[in-house]
Amino acid sequence: MPPRLELRNITKSYPGIVANDDISMSIMPGEIHAVLGENGAGKSTLMKIIYGAAQADSGEIYCDGKPIAAHTPATSRALGIEMVYQHFALFESVTVVENIALAVSNTFDLDALARQITELSNRYGMPIDPHRRVHDLSVGERQRVEIVRCLLQAPKLLILDEPTSVLTPQAVVKLFETLRQLASEGCSIVYISHKLDEVQELCDTATVLRNGKVTGTARPKQSTSLELARMMVGAELPEMHVSPSVPSEKPVLEVRGLTAPARDKYGVELKNVSFEVRGGEIVGLAGVSGNGQAELISLLSGERTHGNALSIQIDGRAAAHLNASERRKLGMAFVPEERLGRGAVPPHALWQNAVLTAHRTGLVRNGLVDRKGANSFAAKIIERFKVKANGPQASAQSLSGGNLQKFIVGREIALQPKLFLVAQPTWGVDVGAAAFIRQTLVDLSRSGAAVLVISEELDELFEICDRLLVICQGQVSPPLIRTKTNREEIGLLMTKVDRGNGTNGRGEVAVQD
């Protein structure tokens, strides 16, 4: 039997970098194959080449023994190849069902398709409302849409580029069930993830890339995650040092009785939210996305303001009525969850993106941008956070996902904020860099800053946070001390009100690992 997919000597360069260097690999029908590698190793580039969204400089691709000619995503789809993009390929101005209709080739019957989506997405444990506009969805919800879109097609080869980066643990469990089922029916799956436990659980074989080259293959089920990590990073993982926190006397961020209406008819109303974050500590906000995080984040960051100025106080000053820029003046820094579009302007150079939030640090004088200063500021971030990029002049969109994330987090940390709000800090970041970012967050807090981390990853929160809050249906739980709680308790709180309606079900979050 010929392999479902065979790559021979794929090479692809971008200015200043060889993204794929003579890569060969093959995948048999029904095989689940992981592609591993650190940020910027060339994984996404390789996937885009397989799918036809990018063209290799040289090399051949065979599907079921036949070379793929005149390769575009359309030819791939005709061959039964489907792909979940790392940065999603969704149109924001139209609804979920319209997005999916664009990818499925049968007749244009939106009502029937919507019913199918509702039914299938519930079955897969990734409930989505087909009639919402993608613009109003959180990244977690968008990821579900991407995956459901591919699963609707009964593909022969499924490419998943970090499909679980912002998925909830219980959705991941269901997804893996579905993927195993697909594989047993003969579908081949290429799976990219930085979460090594997932890879070990799901994948039969793995190819490891480093700097665009294949550096080895592995059988994840027979290896430990330490071995896999070492193959990827090529060095030992840094160890985390979390020293005990010494919280400041007065809170830096104080939220008192914050009540706000939903953002739109699909949003969640915030009900009497109160909590505080002191200097010197990291507070984590756990919760399944779509439970009011979007509303809370936009109110905290200043994207949305609130009439009751005292409901949010920063450093003892009423701040709820201030806009984002005025809050940043008070010493706040913020990393949004959407890195392309909200966190960075994709076609602009890195140094320009740095100026966007760092313009108060002397990079703008008399209304003129100090280009040299901005360049060296960006260069410092690139160096400190080991961002793989073609210098400060590289455009944000040319960076690999994890590298852009490192740059954005680095940019905000470089501002030495008093209050740091960060959503999904290690989204798509490789194990080495994730450890580094977490360590940096810990160090930032220990130097006196107040840090609020919003994340769906319980492991991450448990690793770095001093106290944990849980948001569920617009209500925030009282704080829990990290050392005095456990995953079960948090998991129950995350799903408490939802119980019984089936979608978020039992406290599966808790038992997941």
Next chain:
Amino acid sequence: MDLFIAIFTGTIIAATPLIFAALGELVVEKSGVLNLGIEGMMLIGAAFAFWAVIAGLPMPVAIIAGALGGAAASLLFGVLALTFLTNQYAAGLALAIFGSGVSAFLGRNFGSAPIDALDRMSIPFLSDIPVVGPMFFRFDPMVYFAIVMFFVISWFLYRTKGGLILRTIGESPETAHAIGYPVIRIRYLAVLFGGLMAGLAGAYLSVAYTPLWVENMTAGKGWISLALVVFATWRPLRVLLGAWLFGGMTILQLQGQALGIAVPSELLSALPYLATIVVLVIISQNRQMLALHFPASLAKPFRPAT
């Protein structure tokens, strides 16, 4: 009453070329392409249609010739803007200038004699109903065709998969490419359609509206169509209403001049342009609606990733 009927029918007729041109441009812009050259395409369409009539060709053929003339001109823009990725503003302006040159060149030997205008319809029974007949059932066929095009385009844009593809390409050609749509080819089709519609608009001017060759007979109607699309916030119904508003002001202003109102005639002639823009600006205040209908990739060059 007669005056009212005259104003009403005059409005509908004056709006017809704008409806064609602006709806065509709407489709082009929905795909993310900005073709500023409507005025040029209209002039070429007008010249082609007029030339076909004096060459003795039947009226339908003349109108089709006008449409094809507009389409040919738009192809020129398409090659520049879509294949060679020239700046779309520059390519469109060039087309506007080029079109007026071509039409002036063709028009040198058209003479100054009027031609037989496109016949008005006479529908048995319906056209003879008092008041209603003259108001609704005595137009030439192109007037009805423009309205039909409005329904067809609205239906296409919002009810068909083709329309969805077009709109989403206008939002993000990168994404459309990433999921396998031939962005450039679809944009070419949109541009050609816009050219056809602008050609029709021009043909209507030269063979129906003022069946007499005058150089630059569009008199800025191409530009006003462009403005209509923008101020109508890229929505077909508003384009239609805007065109009627402009048509109505044109006719009122003519009536005003005829009545000898003591306002300089230049000012009166400017009135339709002013009024249309003012009204459309006022109704396009809702930012959220604007963001929803605005083709986000408008005028940005796109080359498929390699």
